[in-house]
Amino acid sequence: MPDLNTPLHLDMLQRARKRLTLTARVKKAIKILLGKEDFYGLEWGDPNKIDPLRYIKDHFLLPYFDSSSKIIEIGPGGGRWTRYMLKASKVFAVDFYQPVLNELAKNYNLPNIKFIKNNGSDFPNIKENSIDLIFSFGTFVHLDIEIIQEYLNNIKPLLKSSSNVIIQYSDKTKPLGYERIVNSRDNRGFSDNDPEKMRKLIQAHGYKIYEEDTKTMWHSSIIRFGL
Ligand SMILES: C[S@@+](CC[C@H](N)C(=O)[O-])C[C@H]1O[C@@H](n2cnc3c(N)ncnc32)[C@H](O)[C@@H]1O
DSSP: OOOTTOTHHHHHHHHHHHHTOHHHHHHHHHHHHTTOOOOTTGGGOOTTTSHHHHHHIIIIIGGGOOTTOEEEEESOTTTTTGGGSTTSSEEEEEESOHHHHHHHHHHOOOTTEEEEEOSSSOOTTOOTTOEEEEEESSSGGGOOHHHHHHHHHHHGGGEEEEEEEEEEEEOTTOHHHHHHHHHOSTTTTOOSOOHHHHHHHHHHTTOEEEEEESSSOSSEEEEEEEO
């Protein structure tokens, strides 16, 4: 059974908090005033500035919701992607780590965002057949296959026939990606996954695959699917 209590995510938050000490927070406030945001998560790249991430935002996130949509984001972190979802009617920010949700709430404590602490693969108090979009970036890359399977089981009842599920996952077929996974601090703890495994898992759970992107990211791939 994969260890959901890995310190990986809380370590990342801790490092970000050190980075955001008092002086750093003053600098951050100035940056925010100048329209240059800084918060936990931007160290992995700003989708407003990094081309592949901008592409993910424009191609895999923005087209799949509007102001009437209900969205679940799995593993929102500091809100690197959440900030683009704010016009949705509801965003359920679902995360296994309460300190991470607390950090997110500091940045985005808005009436249409609901912060939900889960047990690693469930969706407490979210109604069946009610969700238009499930989006997850930077999270499934760390999840072992057993947890991904549990998520795939638990996602299904929440969807409508028109819903989209968009997940970025670890792709160990990418040689550069694998090198980076082994050697880079940023990519510690990537799980043993690839497009073939992910495709089979998704199909075995009875979903239809709508789109796959194995090219944009150098260490991971993205898949869009639904009922
Ligand atoms: C590397 S961060 C990515 C955060 C954000 N999505 C981004 O791209 O900046 C991973 C996020 O997944 C959360 N997480 C880790 N395991 C999880 C699980 N089993 N279920 C839900 N969230 C989880 C962490 O707390 C953290 O918010």
